[in-house]
Every structure is written in C-alpha cells, then in structure tokens.
Amino acid sequence: xxxxxxxxxxxxxxxxxxxxxxxxxxxxxxxxxxxxxxxxxxxxxxxxxxxxxxxxxxxxxxxxxxxxxxxxxxxxxxxxxxxxxxxxxxxxxxxxxxxxxxxxxxxxxxxxxxxxxxxxxxxxxxxxxxxxxxxxxxxxxxxxxxxxxxxxxxxxxxxxxxxxxxxxxxxxxxxxxxxxxxxxxxxxxxxxxxxxxxxxxxxxxxxxxxxxxxxxxxxxxxxxxxxxxxxxxxxxxxxxxxxxxxxxxxxxxxxxxxxxxxxxxxxxxxxxxxxxxxxxxxxxxxxxxxxxxxxxxxxxxxxxxxxxxxxxxxxxxxxxxxxxxxxxxxxxxx
Amino acid sequence: xxxxxxxxxxxxxxxxxxxxxxxxxxxxxxxxxxxxxxxxxxxxxxxxxxxxxxxxxxxxxxxxxxxxxxxxxxxxxxxxxxxxxxxxxxxxxxxxxxxxxxxxxxxxxxxxxxxxxxxxxxxxxxxxxxxxxxxxxxxxxxxxxxxxxxxxxxxxxxxxxxxxxxxxxxxxxxxxxxxxxxxxxxxxxxxxxxxxxxxxxxxxxxxxxxxxxxxxxxxxxxxxxxxxxxxxxxxxxxxxxxxxxxxxxxxxxxxxxxxxxxxxxxxxxxxxxxxxxxxxxxxxxxxxxxxxxxxxxxxxxxxxxxxxxxxxxxxxxxxxxxxxxxxxxxxxxxxxxxxxxxxxxxxxxxxxxxxxxxxxxxxxxxxxxxxxxxxxxxxxxxxxxxxxxxxxxxxxxxxxxxxxxxxxxxxxxxxxxxxxxxxxxxx
Numbered sequence: 001x002x003x004x005x006x007x008x009x010x011x012x013x014x015x016x017x018x019x020x021x022x023x024x025x026x027x028x029x030x031x032x033x034x035x036x037x038x039x040x041x042x043x044x045x046x047x048x049x050x051x052x053x054x055x056x057x058x059x060x061x062x063x064x065x066x067x068x069x070x071x072x073x074x075x076x077x078x079x080x081x082x083x084x085x086x087x088x089x090x091x092x093x094x095x096x097x098x099x100x101x102x103x104x105x106x107x108x109x110x111x112x113x114x115x116x117x118x119x120x121x122x123x124x125x126x127x128x129x130x131x132x133x134x135x136x137x138x139x140x141x142x143x144x145x146x147x148x149x150x151x152x153x154x155x156x157x158x159x160x161x162x163x164x165x166x167x168x169x170x171x172x173x174x175x176x177x178x179x180x181x182x183x184x185x186x187x188x189x190x191x192x193x194x195x196x197x198x199x200x201x202x203x204x205x206x207x208x209x210x211x212x213x214x215x216x217x218x219x220x221x222x223x224x225x226x227x228x229x230x231x232x233x234x235x236x237x238x239x240x241x242x243x244x245x246x247x248x249x250x251x252x253x254x255x256x257x258x259x260x261x262x263x264x265x266x267x268x269x270x271x272x273x274x275x276x277x278x279x280x281x282x283x284x285x286x287x288x289x290x291x292x293x294x295x296x297x298x299x300x301x302x303x304x305x306x307x308x309x310x311x312x313x314x315x316x317x318x319x320x321x322x323x324x325x326x327x328x329x330x331x332x333x334x
Numbered sequence: 335x336x337x338x339x340x341x342x343x344x345x346x347x348x349x350x351x352x353x354x355x356x357x358x359x360x361x362x363x364x365x366x367x368x369x370x371x372x373x374x375x376x377x378x379x380x381x382x383x384x385x386x387x388x389x390x391x392x393x394x395x396x397x398x399x400x401x402x403x404x405x406x407x408x409x410x411x412x413x414x415x416x417x418x419x420x421x422x423x424x425x426x427x428x429x430x431x432x433x434x435x436x437x438x439x440x441x442x443x444x445x446x447x448x449x450x451x452x453x454x455x456x457x458x459x460x461x462x463x464x465x466x467x468x469x470x471x472x473x474x475x476x477x478x479x480x481x482x483x484x485x486x487x488x489x490x491x492x493x494x495x496x497x498x499x500x501x502x503x504x505x506x507x508x509x510x511x512x513x514x515x516x517x518x519x520x521x522x523x524x525x526x527x528x529x530x531x532x533x534x535x536x537x538x539x540x541x542x543x544x545x546x547x548x549x550x551x552x553x554x555x556x557x558x559x560x561x562x563x564x565x566x567x568x569x570x571x572x573x574x575x576x577x578x579x580x581x582x583x584x585x586x587x588x589x590x591x592x593x594x595x596x597x598x599x600x601x602x603x604x605x606x607x608x609x610x611x612x613x614x615x616x617x618x619x620x621x622x623x624x625x626x627x628x629x630x631x632x633x634x635x636x637x638x639x640x641x642x643x644x645x646x647x648x649x650x651x652x653x654x655x656x657x658x659x660x661x662x663x664x665x666x667x668x669x670x671x672x673x674x675x676x677x678x679x680x681x682x683x684x685x686x687x688x689x690x691x692x693x694x695x696x697x698x699x700x701x702x703x704x705x706x707x708x709x710x711x712x713x714x715x716x717x718x719x720x721x722x723x724x725x726x727x728x729x730x731x732x733x734x735x736x737x738x739x740x741x742x743x744x745x746x747x748x749x750x751x752x753x754x755x756x757x758x759x760x761x
Binding site: 007008009010011012013014015018019020022043045046047048050052053056057058060061067072074075076077078080082083084085086087088172174175176177178179180181182184185187188189190191209210211212213215216217218219220221222230233234236237241242243245247248249250253254255258260270272274275276277278279280281283284286289290291293294295297298299301302305311313314315316 | 336337338339340341342344345346375376377378427428459461485486487488489505506507508509510511512513515517538539540541542543545559560561562563565566567568569570571573574599600601602603604608646649650652653654657658666673674675676680682683684686687690691693694695698699702708709712716717724725726727728729731732733734735737738739741742743745746
C-alpha cells in the first residue's frame with residue numbers, strides 16, 4: 001500500500017479590526033422613504049465577500065422592514081461616508097454596528113411620531129416587523145410602515161439616521177508588548193483528512209471539518225462560503241502556491257506556473273457555525289473573513305504527519321519535500 | 335420571518351450571474367486613452383537616464399510621464415509613503431514603475447512602453463532578510479533602518495518556564511511568498527468631469543483612503559477627487575496599496591482625457607503586494623501532563639522594498655504567536671525587514687496566517703513526545719472566557735474555542751470521553 005491516510009487538527013485565535021489603537025471607525029447613514037423602503041449609505045466596499053448583503057440584512061432587521069425594502073449604496077467618496085477598509089475581518093462588525101446605529105436613530109424618529117397615532121406613551125411600547133409597526137403586547141393595534149412613514153413626513157419628520165461606530169483597541173507597549181490590541185477575537189478549529197502517496201509524494205486532501213466561532217451568523221450561506229473559500233486559499237498555501245524569485249524577479253507570474261487550487265483539488269468541507277454572541281457586535285456578530293483560512297495549513301501539515309510520520313516545516317509541501325522527508329526517516333530507522 | 339441568521343439572495347447575485355455587473359474594466363468614456371507602465375527589470379538599479387523620444391514617435395502615443403511630471407508628492411503607502419509613484423533615481427524592486435505611457439489604444443501604449451529607453455546601472459540587491467538585518471548591510475532606504483519594525487512581547491520568565499518543562503520542542507518554520515490571485519486583475523479609469531473634479535473608478539478595498547493617496551500625489555484638495563468602486567472581483571488584501579489609482583490620475587490630469595489601465599494577469603503579479611514570507615524560530619515547553627510552560631519565538635518577515643503594512647503585519651504575527659493557548663512565560667520578538675524583493679503587505683489573515691504553521695506543529699510535536707492525543711494537549715491549554723493572552727488582554731466575552739473543538743471532534747467521530755482528561759465536556 002503506497003497510499004496512507006491521516007487526520008490532523010488545528011486551532012487558532014484571531015484579533016479582528018485594525019488593532020493597536022489605530023482609529024477603527026465606520027460611519028453609515030440611512031433614510032426611510034415615504035413608502036417605507038430605505039436607503040443605506042456606507043463607504044464599505046463589497047469585494048465579493050458579501051458585506052452589502054449583510055448590511056442590508058442588519059438594516060432590515062433594525063428598521064423592521066422586509067430585506068427587499070432596503071437598498072445599500074456603497075463605495076463612492078462623493079456620496080457615502082467613510083466606513084474604513086474592507087479588511088481585518090471588520091465590515092460585518094464595525095460597519096454592521098454603524099448601520100444598526102443609523103437605522104435605530106431613524107426608526108426612533110419614526111416611532112416618536114407613530115406612538116402619537118397609536119396612542120402609546122413611549123416608543124419602548126412599539127415594535128416593527130416585516131413592514132408593520134404595532135403595539136408591544138397588543139399587536140392588533142398596528143399601522144403599516146408605508147403609512148406611518150408617509151404621515152410622519154407630512155407632519156414634518158425627517159426619517160434620517162447616522163451611526164458612527166468606533167472599535168475598541170488599545171496600543172501595546174513597545175518594550176513589553178502588553179496591552180489590549182484587538183477586539184473582538186474569533187476562534188475556530190479545523191480538522192483535515194489527507195491521503196499521502198508514499199511513492200509519488202503527492203498529498204490529496206479528502207475532507208475538512210471547519211468549526212468557527214463567528215459570534216452570530218448574520219448570513220449563514222455567506223459564512224459557509226467564507227469557510228469554504230478560506231479552506232481553498234489555505235490549501236493552496238499548504239500544498240501548491242509559491243511566488244518564485246530569481247535575483248528578486250518574479251519568474252512564475254501566470255496561472256500556468258503559479259498553481260492555485262481548482263474545484264478538483266477541493267475536498268468535501270463540512271462547515272460548523274458556532275455562535276457565542278459577542279455583546280459588542282451587531283446582533284452578536286463577529287467576523288469570519290480571514291479566520292476561515294488561518295488554521296487550514298497546520299491542519300493539513302498535522303494530517304500529513306499523522307499519515308506518514310514526517311514533519312514538514314517549510315511551505316508549500318511539494319511531493320519532492322514529502323519524498324525527501326520519507327527517505328530521511330527511512331535512513332534514520334535503518 | 336427573522337432576517338438575521340437566514341440566507342436571503344445576495345444583493346449582487348443577479349447582476350453577477352447574468353454578467354451585468356459593472357467592473358472597472360467595463361467602464362469606458364469617449365476619447366479615452368490607455369496607460370502602460372514601464373517597470374524596472376532589476377531588483378536594484380540606479381536609473382541613469384530615461385530617453386522617451388523614440389516612444390513619443392510611436393503613432394498614437396500622447397505622453398510618456400516620468401517622476402518629474404508628478405505635480406504633488408512622489409510617494410505612496412498606507413503607513414509610510416516610501417514607495418515612489420514613478421521611480422526617479424533608483425529602482426528598489428521589480429515593482430517599481432519608471433515611466434508611464436499614455437496612448438490612444440492599448441497596443442500603442444504597449445508599443446510606446448517598449449520604446450522607452452531606460453539606462454540602468456545594476457546594483458547589488460539585498461535579497462535575504464536575515465542578511466538585511468545585519469548592521470553592516472547597506473540600507474534599502476537611506477532614511478530608514480532596514481529593520482522597519484521590531485515588537486518584543488514579554489510575559490513571565492521564560493528561563494523558569496523552560497526549567498519547569500518536562501519536554502521542549504524546537505523547530506524553525508518557513509512560509510513562502512504568496513500572491514492573492516484574485517479573479518479580477520487590476521483595472522482603473524480616471525476622468526476629469528464637467529466640474530473639473532477627478533473621478534476614478536477602481537477595484538479597491540477602501541475608496542476614502544485612495545482619495546487621500548491620490549490627492550497627495552496630485553497636490554489637489556480632497557473635495558475635488560471622487561473615488562468609486564464598482565464591482566470588485568476579490569481582494570484578499572491585495573487592493574490596499576496604490577497600484578493603478580495614482581497612475582491613471584496622472585494620465586487623466588496630464589492629458590485632460592479619460593485614462594484607463596487594465597493589467598494582464600502577468601503584470602498583476604508585479605503590481606500588487608504579496609504575503610510576507612516568514613522565518614519562525616520556535617521553542618515550546620510543556621509539563622508531563624501536557625500543560626504549556628513557556629514559549630520563545632522569533633519571527634522575521636520580509637517586507638520587500640516597501641513597507642506597506644509591514645509594522646502592522648509583524649505586530650499581528652507577534653500578538654498571535656502563542657496560538658489560542660494560555661502560556662505563562664512568553665518571549666516573542668517579531669521583525670519586519672526591508673530587502674530588494676517584491677514588496678509584501680496585507681493578505682487574508684494579515685500576519686496571523688503564518689504563525690499557526692509553527693504553533694500548531696509545535697503542539698502536535700509536544701503531544702507526540704508526551705504520548706497524548708493532539709486534541710487533549712489543545713484542550714488542556716485552550717483559551718476559555720476570562721483567560722489572559724500573552725499581551726495581558728483578558729478575553730472577556732464570546733470565547734468559543736472549546737465549543738469549536740468539541741463540535742469538530744464530534745463531527746470527526748472522535749471519542750471525547752477518551753480525549754478529555756476526566757471526561758468532562760462541559761465546564
């Protein structure tokens with residue numbers, strides 16, 4: 001038998017946000033229109049990871065309207081406020097908080113007017129769900145969002161909100177490294193199963209289990225997509241990818257020589273979403289963008305060790321390195 | 335129906351699936367010109383002369399811009415503006431753009447770029463970060479030490495910690511230079527609008543930061559610059575530094591015509607940052623019953639010729655060097671170092687993606703020496719709520735590590751009764 005299977009696990013923690021006292025700020029605005037729909041404005045760029053969708057969900061939840069009633073305008077310095085970089089696993093957390101704050105402010109203006117129509121003594125007695133505002137504990141007494149918004153506007157209310165969220169971060173001491181550099185932290189565990197061909201040195205990844213503490217998943221499919229993509233990127237780092245240099249020049253600057261994983265290299269991935277509810281996050285959410293890729297390399301490395309007993313310390317793990325390590329191990333045993 | 339925790343269709347799903355999404359490469363304007371950069375073929379060279387005359391004779395070529403055509407500050411960078419937009423006297427890496435051709439067609443721009451005659455004097459290049467750290471090494475940047483950043487983390491007493499250890503594992507780990515390999519190569523279009531404002535459509539991660547950088551290079555006020563990110567085809571950290579933003583801005587302002595640049599995959603590799611290769615020396619100690627006693631780690635990251643996010647990336651590497659474990663005695667030193675290699679910067683995980691190779695390999699090696707399961711050694715040391723990190727930070731809320739360990743182990747079919755000392759899963 002030249003093919004041997006092994007299982008490896010890896011854990012990680014990851015401080016999200018810019019960190020180290022850097023100003024980590026996101027601002028968003030929202031305007032509720034006469035018909036109950038709303039426009040959110042945020043500088044946050046959606047690079048494909050899904051932040052615009054997540055921010056629309058948070059706005060819809062906070063306003064109490066259907067998801068389809070929310071439009072998110074992003075990434076234009078003339079029309080949207082600064083939301084910080086799409087980086088550091090921070091947009092769901094920082095911009096999610098900013099959008100939630102903006103929507104709360106606009107909704108409270110609407111509720112202040114609506115409570116006078118419904119005869120409620122405080123906005124705490126009002127709830128909005130799916131485009132209907134009703135009295136808490138007495139849902140029969142209600143008004144539709146469009147009617148409330150239109151009447152509020154005629155009464156001179158302007159249903160506009162702005163939220164600015166600042167992530168807590170404290171610089172570390174330059175001599176001792178002591179401090180509270182990041183918040184919140186993400187955690188997770190991945191387990192990989194691999195098959196190592198001891199004749200060719202080739203490693204095939206057969207299966208990945210990936211459990212990630214995301215605080216709360218705002219969009220479950222989005223979280224699962226990030227986990228699968230993160231594992232793909234980590235698999236490339238573990239087994240395939242390297243920019244080769246000769247005298248400082250990049251010699252493999254194309255995908256025929258810089259190999260990234262394709263769907264055929266991808267194992268079955270079982271994402272497990274762990275929700276711990278982060279009290280400072282929007283609806284308890286932290287982030288998952290970067291964390292998804294962080295434990296993938298050592299899970300594969302440890303699985304290779306489990307399969308054939310060789311410890312590879314230099315990436316990527318090419319078949320040549322596996323074979324050399326196996327030969328060395330055989331030599332030691334003789 | 336709740337909205338949080340469900341999976342409604344993505345707001346951009348329809349436009350992307352039907353091909354209607356507008357990426358910057360899809361943006362066109364009448365009279366638009368095209369740019370082509372001339373990059374240094376050398377990792378380190380003195381620029382003796384740039385002769386643009388032959389390039390300017392190529393039909394369709396409108397301009398060849400060099401460092402002296404920059405109206406504002408010839409420097410860009412997210413922390414230090416140590417990267418020239420157009421290199422003047424010296425090329426410090428193969429990323430360096432030496433000249434910029436503007437032409438009426440992409441082919442004319444390429445033909446013009448091929449005719450720009452740059453006379454270089456090749457200089458010795460510093461390609462090894464450890465050599466670059468030595469006090470006698472020549473400086474990559476005259477005004478800054480090659481060691482851009484050093485962060486020490488000190489907690490407890492590592493000598494005492496190793497003395498208390500029954501087993502000590504020492505290894506050196508190395509990670510490689512990586513590309514982000516995002517789907518959409520760099521693309522940008524700049525245009526001076528009817529108000530005299532400069533509008534740039536670009537695939538980026540942060541429009542407001544791009545505005546700051548472009549304003550500085552042009553010497554313009556920020557209210558006259560508008561940055562718009564249409565659809566972006568992946569980023570992973572590779573779109574945080576200036577690549578085309580400042581170049582198309584120079585072309586549009588210089589020619590008063592809309593200017594576009596779209597990189598090939600081959601040039602994309604040269605244009606944007608890479609993941610820091612790291613050399614990580616690790617020494618980890620544990621007691622016979624699997625408790626970690628001490629960690630000593632030295633992490634060296636190659637920043638290449640420009641700093642980009644180097645201090646922040648190596649800081650993040652240092653802060654995460656312990657892994658998610660309680661270690662009472664810690665001595666960590668992380669260094670970011672200039673060389674003449676292609677510059678490195680942000681990439682998914684930002685310095686916290688490299689150390690897990692080291693700390694998680696060490697955990698398995700310790701487990702193997704102690705004859706305990708990899709799950710068990712992690713369980714014994716894992717962060718729980720209220721635990722304190724190597725930087726002294728108290729983990730006050732949402733510390734889900736052991737929950738993820740339990741769920742993953744169950745999915746793998748592992749017997750938790752055997753793996754957890756005492757068999758207790760709930761704490």
